Every structure is written in structure tokens, then in C-alpha cells.
Amino acid sequence: MKKKVGIIACSGEKLLGGTLSRAAARIVVKKLKPHDTIVLCQPLFAAGGLERHGGQQERNFAKEHPTITIEGCEELCSKIAVERYSGPVAATIRVDEIMKAHPEFKPKSREDLGKDGLKLAEIIAEEIAKKVDELDKQR
Amino acid sequence: MDKKLCVLPCNGIDKSLGVVARTVALKLIEKEPEMNLICPVLLNTSDERYETILKESNIVIIDGCMTRCATKLVDERNQKIFKRIFIPAMSKQFKIKPGTNLELNENGQKLAEKISIEIIKELKASEYDEISIEKKLEEFDFYEITVDKYYFQVPKDGYFFNENDCWVKPNGNTALIGISDYLQNRVSDIMFVELPKVGTEIEQFDDVGSFESVKTVLDLISPCSGRIISVNKDLKEHPEWMNQDPYRKGWFAELELKNFDEDWELLMDGSGYFKYMKETITKEKEEMDFKN
The missing domain is CATH 3.40.50 (Rossmann fold)
Structure with missing residues (x-):
């Protein structure tokens, strides 16, 4: 059985990159690579899961599966969290860098990405999907 | 402020x-x-x-x-x-x-x-809320399995299951019934419950109420026959207990057993249900991989 790839988005509350990272992660998991990927909830990763279940599900998943982090900014919160609780990450996607590379798309706001923002999320999602394919070839 | x-x-x-x-x-x-x-x-x-x-x-x-x-x-x-x-x-x-x-x-x-x-x-x-502290309940042994990031538990002793992923925990001539950890995982966050009426007579595999999650509405299929003698009214306020603690705080109803000696023949014990659940999960995972 092929191991799924974990996708963990920064999900940051305070910045546009967080909203874009959430949207891109959803596109990958629901649309582009639904059978190859699984979304890891970053807050759940940080807080630990249900005590009854040992509180480590998301963290254990990232220990045993390749995991791609999607970072909204230079803080690299997802990477730090994965390295702290699980181990090295398989790849990191920088949303802020992709935003810089596509100045033609101007997302509306942190709350509402708007048409441009959604297009940007699609572009980020495609980058993530490429990484998933690369990881697949390496295995 | x-x-x-x-x-x-x-x-x-x-x-x-x-x-x-x-x-x-x-x-x-x-x-x-x-x-x-x-x-x-x-x-x-x-x-x-x-x-x-x-x-x-x-x-x-x-x-x-x-x-x-x-x-x-x-x-x-x-x-x-x-x-x-x-x-x-x-x-x-x-x-x-x-x-x-x-x-x-x-x-x-x-x-x-x-x-x-x-x-x-x-x-x-400017009113301040009291912080409620949940009571710790007794611990017991489980069979456990992790699939992807999901984790499933089945109590080793004292519980019997039907193929509808509902359990019965007999105690003399009465029993508690509820849903398994696997079922609560599948349906995700439970938000509403419809409890049965006390006094209702039910047969094995009858619907005894329903619960609604963010994903779906399902009936609880009784693993045994009997008469409802009480229901877990707290679930009205705390339906999430069916997710958090499906085998204890998340019990659904209590029955006076009618014919458990015969009902039992169509049920699985913890070990049997764990095997059944693992097969179901593996099959689901294989189907997903096959689609891929």
C-alpha cells in the first residue's frame, strides 16, 4: 500500500499567506491529489489530539509519512512544528515567494481571497502537487 | 472595554x-x-x-x-x-x-x-464564566489500530458489537448501548442526538434513535432486544461526548434486556469486532488506493 503524503499548511491567522496556505492545501487534498495526500491540521498538530487516542495522531503520521509544509511567511511555523514533534520534513513550499513571483494576482483580503487570490491558491496547489509527484518518484 | x-x-x-x-x-x-x-x-x-x-x-x-x-x-x-x-x-x-x-x-x-x-x-x-473541569473516568484496556492519521479503539472486555458498529455492554439483566469508536470517527463531529422514549420496546437491530454529525444523520441500530429504561440526557447538551468517549460518557440508552442469550449469538466480542473493523478499514483503504 502506497504511503500517503501529509500536507500541513501554516494556517496562520494573522496574514494573507496563512489564508492562501489553507486554500492551497484544500485544493491539493480535495481536488489535485485526493488519493495521495492527507491534510494535517496544524493547530491539532500543535495541541496534540484526543487524549483517549494518545494525543499524537497527527504527529505520528508525520513521523511515518513524508510531509510537505506550506509556509505563509518566513516564520516557517509548520516546518518548525513538524521538526519539533515529528522529524525532518520532505519538502517546504513558501507561499510568500510564490506571491512575489506572481505580482499580477492581487488577493482581496485575508478574510476573502477574491478571484485573484483563488487563482494564486491554485498556482500554489499545483506547486505542492508537483512536489507530491517528485516524492512519489523517489519512493 | x-x-x-x-x-x-x-x-x-x-x-x-x-x-x-x-x-x-x-x-x-x-x-x-x-x-x-x-x-x-x-x-x-x-x-x-x-x-x-x-x-x-x-x-x-x-x-x-x-x-x-x-x-x-x-x-x-x-x-x-x-x-x-x-x-x-x-x-x-x-x-x-x-x-x-x-x-x-x-x-x-x-x-x-x-x-x-x-x-x-x-x-x-463583563461576566466571567466558570471553567468546568471534566471528571476523569476509569480506564480500561483497548485493542488499538492506527490508519493514516486516524486511531481506532475497541474495548477488550465487557462489550459486544453488531455489524452496524454499535455496542452493548450488559450488566445483569440491563445493558447500556452506544456507538463504536470507528463509527464516531467516520461520522466526525456529532452535533445533535435524538434519543428514544423511555418505555419503548425494541427488537434486536431496531433503530433506537439517531444522531447527526457535520457529515451525516445515522440511526443507532440496537445490538439487542429489550425495553428502554433510561437515556443519556446529557448527550442533548454534550453530543460531542459520543466522539470524545464513545464507550463511556457517550452511552446512548439503557435497556432492560429481553433475550440476550439469543441476541448474543449474532454479536461479536471485542476481539471479533476488532478483526471485523480492521478488515473494513483495510478494504476501504484498498478501494481508495485502487481508485488512485
């Missing part, structure tokens, strides 16, 4: 309830710009950023689902709590279901708006 306040939403990504939590927080800071927003992700990786704010503020915690991540992040600190919000409970209070879509629909937006208004009202009244 006399006191400084900050808000910490769970900000969950994989459930609509987490998205509602996030939206409530964003609406709060829009309505009360002096309120500080705490990002749970940044708080976890770099909490010194929030040191001063947290020291000087009371906090509004917003949890989207029963794993209560925001609460866990705060409980590690000695933080003054102004209000704890649990989105499924608020959904019930306002009778608004947010749906399952991760992009909030009209109802999800409406729910977030109503919750934010409710919080602001309480802010103005």
Missing part, C-alpha cells in the same frame, strides 16, 4: 467547525479593534511574541471541535479566561448548522456572526 482582551481560535483547517472558529475571531477583531488576535500556530512555535499580551489580557478561547486544540494550547499556560466558546454547542444554541464545506456557506457565516455578537454582548456585561 475596561479589561484587555485577546481571542484565540482553534483555526482548524480540516473541518468546517474550525473555519467557523476562525471566522468568529476575525469578526471579533473587526468589531472590537482593540482586541488582540492570537494565532494558535505562531503561539505554538514562537510564544514569546505573545508574552506581554497574554500577561495583560483575559482570553476568549474558540474551539471548533471536540479535540479542543485552542483550549489545550491555553491550558498549558496560567492564563486568565474570559470565555470559552465551543462551536458545536453554539450551533445548537442558535439552531444553525454550518454544513461541511470548508468554504463557509451562508449558514456558516450567519453562525459566526451570531456567535461574535453574543461574545461582544458578554464583553459589555
